[in-house]
């Protein structure tokens with residue numbers, strides 16, 4: 001049985017996972033970064049702990065911490081049940097079991113929740129949605145987006161993907177998107193059309209292997225650069 005989501009769900013990964021998913025170096029971490037679709041990931045929390053400026057954007061940031069905790073708990077039950085049925089789609093090396101997966105994710109999301117209300121007050125968590133983000137052109141140096149574009153190919157069409165990627169390129173000089181496969185580890189049907197269209201617009205596009213490897217076919221990111 002495949003993974004199936006009625007819509008995009010709030011589910012967040014840890015700081016260490018972000019480092020590997022986007023192959024981030026110490027120099028990258030010192031850049032002006034925005035994470036789009038960061039949801040309840042703990043990347044923002046740990047960047048803030050390091051004293052590094054960081055902004056995360058997600059429509060779920062309109063909710064309160066209490067509402068988010070409730071939504072995360074409901075999502076967790078569904079995702080962990082689906083992961084048990086789809087365990088053969090993952091590489092169980094760094095994360096060794098479904099129980100460990102639940103533990104790592106829930107710890108990351110608890111760190112996010114504890115940070116959320118104060119981070120929102122200070123403008124680190126911004127309620128906004130692709131394809132319209134409230135930042136001027138070129139506002140960020142590096143734009144990261146994980147487990148949203150390409151991943152939810154069953155839930156969003158090609159037009160959305162093109163509008164969204166163009167918006168990410170408008171607000172930053174470099175964009176990294178991870179992964180480039182969908183929730184069932186199948187190649188996204190939108191990857192080639194997006195790359196073809198962007199290359200015609202003069203954007204440098206490259207598919208690059210990253211250190212993160214949990215979905216069996218999910219160890220590549222798309223890097224885009226405005227020329």
Ligand SMILES: C[S@@+](CC[C@H](N)C(=O)[O-])C[C@H]1O[C@@H](n2cnc3c(N)ncnc32)[C@H](O)[C@@H]1O
Nearest residue numbers: 008010011012013037038039041129130146147
């Ligand atoms: C599966 S979570 C991924 C969270 C995090 N990036 C990670 O990899 O752990 C996907 C997130 O995308 C957000 N999302 C859905 N539609 C969006 C949109 N149009 N613009 C920005 N974020 C969106 C959801 O609210 C959700 O928090």
